[in-house]
Amino acid sequence: MDNEVAAGNTTATLGRLALGLTLLAFGLGSTGVIDHVGAADAAGLATWVGGVTLFLVGLLALRAGNTAEGTASSALGAFWFTWGTGVGDSGSAEAAGLFLLLWALLALTLTAAAKGSGLFGQGVHGLLFVALLLMGTGALADHAGLGKAGGWVAAVAGLAAWYGATAAVAGWPTSLARRSRGAATAS
Template sequence: MSNEAAVAQNRTASPAPASLGSAAAPLGYLALGLTLLAFGLLSTGVLNGAGVKDAGSLALFVGGVTLFVSGLLEFRGGSAATGTAFLALGAFWVTWAQAAPAGKDATGLFLLLWALLALTLTLAHWSGGDLVRGVYALFTVALVLLAVSTLGGNETVGKAAGWVAAAAGLLAWYSATSALAGGAWGRVSLPVR
């Protein structure tokens, strides 16, 4: 058997990786996952001397720029829902990273408006699988909790929001990892669906 025939046979024998959309979707979900994980953990206060603003560069470049580029590629690949999600979330992270300090009412309103966007993304991805739907649903909850924390000055609710955001980040990271590595090690990863 020639080398080319062996490669072709291996391709057909291995299970296809789980799909999150076009080829840019795993990159977008990795960027979203890492940004949400950092944002969430820094919101919890679990790291002494670190806060949410310490994730500014990560939010700007990984969350903002990478998600924006992934969104454009998703649109090019024909995925309006994922393209919209990545472009909008890229705008969210750029705004979050670059925003001047605002009053609690303005910040709370900002978070509530983005929670509406996250709710829209949850509904738009309803048939996209449990993990992807879970990412957006948990992000919605995290944004609502952060808004309540900001408007009410309740630090405990803010820490709870951080844990919810971190859970959303882990789901996004796992979704992307599963899609990229599905079947690569001869084992089946947990399903993305």
């Protein structure tokens, strides 16, 4: 097994932890799988861990010259802070759906920009895009099933981001060993 995670990159690891925990709480809350727990219950975590922490991680990464990590973390921090502080406002479902779809565009941009970064870069952002797309479409179409499906995708993205951070700290593998082209396969 090959370890693709740069264990020395503390800001990226902290960013993955913040994103993972926030996505997991937001996603599970959106699924309705836990009685009396909804997505709005993740607002405090989204504001402070997802919003403030990710934004600060992004600024530190930008200061260190890591434009990709800095842009992604700062932008996601702005998203989570905005979502966390806006929960419970008297906005319409259509406004919430539009908000999620606009931020899905950001996630799509981050997915494209993370080309070559593997599962824990491009994969997490890609899953976030799908989650926001499903949730935004569900809000606009008044279709709770799409919102729940988006919640599950967000929870999976959160687990992937959390694993990426934990793997960096613990030195765990993040990819399977690749076979050479001429290697025989087991039948």
